[in-house]
Amino acid sequence: xxxxxxxxxxxxxxxxxxxxAGLANAASVNACSDVSAANPTLxxxxxxxxxxxxxxxxxxxxxxxxxxxxxxxxxxGPDAIPTFDAPGGNVIGEIAAGYNYVSAxxxxxxxxxxxxxxxxxxxxxxxxxxxxxxxxxxLNDGLETPFxxxxxxxxxxxxxxxxxxxxxxxxRVPLRSELVNIYAEGTDFEGLTWYLIGPGQWIxxxxxxxxxPVARPEGVSGHWxxxxxxxxxxxAYDDDTPIYGTLISSGVEAWSTxxxxxxxxxxxxxxxxxxxxxxxxxYALQSIPWVQYFDDSISLHGTYWHDLFGYRHSHGCVxxxxxxxxxxYDWMGEQASDDADMYVYVYSSxxxxxxxx
Numbered sequence: 447x448x449x450x451x452x453x454x455x456x457x458x459x460x461x462x463x464x465x466x467a468g469l470a471n472a473a474s475v476n477a478c479s480d481v482s483a484a485n486p487t488l489x490x491x492x493x494x495x496x497x498x499x500x501x502x503x504x505x506x507x508x509x510x511x512x513x514x515x516x517x518x519x520x521x522x523g524p525d526a527i528p529t530f531d532a533p534g535g536n537v538i539g540e541i542a543a544g545y546n547y548v549s550a551x552x553x554x555x556x557x558x559x560x561x562x563x564x565x566x567x568x569x570x571x572x573x574x575x576x577x578x579x580x581x582x583x584x585l586n587d588g589l590e591t592p593f594x595x596x597x598x599x600x601x602x603x604x605x606x607x608x609x610x611x612x613x614x615x616x617x618r619v620p621l622r623s624e625l626v627n628i629y630a631e632g633t634d635f636e637g638l639t640w641y642l643i644g645p646g647q648w649i650x651x652x653x654x655x656x657x658x659p660v661a662r663p664e665g666v667s668g669h670w671x672x673x674x675x676x677x678x679x680x681x682a683y684d685d686d687t688p689i690y691g692t693l694i695s696s697g698v699e700a701w702s703t704x705x706x707x708x709x710x711x712x713x714x715x716x717x718x719x720x721x722x723x724x725x726x727x728x729y730a731l732q733s734i735p736w737v738q739y740f741d742d743s744i745s746l747h748g749t750y751w752h753d754l755f756g757y758r759h760s761h762g763c764v765x766x767x768x769x770x771x772x773x774x775y776d777w778m779g780e781q782a783s784d785d786a787d788m789y790v791y792v793y794s795s796x797x798x799x800x801x802x803x
Contacts, residue, residue, distance in 0.1 A: 478630035481642060486607035486632075488645060495629065496645050502593035502625050504583035507690070510748075510772040513735050514579070518550040519750045520559060520572040529565035533558040538565060544728030547575060547751050562718075562732045577750035578767045580623060582680075582692025585657075589681075589688045592628035594641065594654035596620040597756045604647040609634025616647045628656060655679050655756045657691040658795050663707050669781040670789040671746075671774060673764055675703060676796035678756050680746075680766070682777055690777070692770045693755035697762035703792060704762075708740040710778060710788040717747075721761065729761070736771035738778060740790040747771055 478492035488496075526543040530536060533555045541548070548567070552560035560566050599620045603612040620626065620643070630642040639651040655677045662670070662683065672681045675696050682690040696703040717737040720730035735748035746764045748771035755767065766774065778788045 478642060481630040482632045483608040483634050483640075486646075486648075492629065493645055496627075499591065499627060500644075502583075502591070502627055503587040504585055504593070504625065504691075506581050506583050507769065507773050509579065509581060510735075510769040513748070513768050513772065514577055517577075517733060517735075517750075518553060519575045519577065519733070520548050520550055520561075521575050521751070522546045522548055522567060522572045527567060527571045529561075529567055531565070533566055535566070541567070541730065542728060544730060546730045547732060548572070549733035575751055578753040578755065579769070580693065580753065580755055580767045581769045582690055582773065583625070584690050585681075585688050589657065589659045589691075592656060592658070594626055594628055594643075594656040595693055595756060596622060596624040596626060596649075596654055597652075598622055599649070599653045604643065604649050605640070606646050606648065608632040608640035608648050609636065609638070610648065616644075618644055618647045620649060620653070626654070655693055657681060659688055660791070660793065660795070662686050663789070663791050666707070666789045666791070668784070668786055669777055670791065671778070672791045672793065673703070675705065675758075675792065675794040678758065680764070680770075680774070682774060690773065692766065692773075694770075695749070695752070695755050695757060695759040695765035697760050698758045701760070701762040703744065703760075703764060704741055705792045705794060706741075708790045708792070710738045710740045710746075710782075710790060712739040713737070713775065713779070713782065715775075719763075735768055736775040738775060738788075738790075741792075746774060746790065 477495040481488060522541055523546045524543055526540050528537045529539045529541060531538045548561040550559045550561055557569050558566050559569050559572055601619060603614050604616040604618045604620065605611060606613045606616055626643040628641045632640050634640060640648045641651065641654065643649055657679050658674060658677060660672045667685060670683050673694060678694055678696060680692050680694045681688050714737045716733055716735050718732050719734055737745050737747040739745040744762050746766065748768035749765040750768060752759055759765065781788045
């Protein structure tokens, strides 16, 4: 068995350097705190901090390659479609009208799909759905410095000051899913919130999902997750230490995800979901991976039918990408292995539709 030889003196020096860097970073967190719409000029300390710390100190998690490479998901409908006992065979049922996705087991017969359960459907009534490859990140600095994901800026430049028009002079067009540091927060003259993401580069709060720490609820310990409905983010904690963060999609207004403290009562590596059969909002989804139920039928789960993470887009469940759902499933599983409660804390760090939101 090979033995790793460590230079103790060098290791000690590296540790001191890392500690020094951490202290320097902590000391720099407020270097841009005096920046505002009325005072948009950046101090030398602020500019130096931005230059020394250009990107969040995070590490992207591994992809759930097995699930992404193994499963094949297809949208069918929205009209009702028949199911067959074999390609070109007898009709044995139908998939009711609605928002429906199936998991294909066999793609080898031209013009046909064999779906979960064994029935066949005609391929011309189905559309391939590529699952999102977005992944959350491990938080190396425990949220020492705020950061965010860019949602959608429709290809526009950042502004030179809070409330300013997009300006080519800033030299920056933020991209969807880009990670950005939040160096300062300011409000424009209408009271709306803006974030400084680079030297003279401001972006409106609506265009990002910020990862925010939250206090551990009383009685909660070990591994737990916090879901911020305002920012549409999830953060995993080990006691008080933030370990991981990602984007989610919670319930839309008609099916809002409930706030509160919940415990996970059932965990399934895969499950199907359906609802509102016969109604205009009917849905049926096969082979949903990494499901953890916490509020009656509401769950954390992997999602392959959309890539709108960072926006509310569900019937109440907490949608995550397949890779993110796998990470959270495994993380909470460590808590389950100790026969301890697995907590999900749902809250909102802001109010929708108000100034500053």
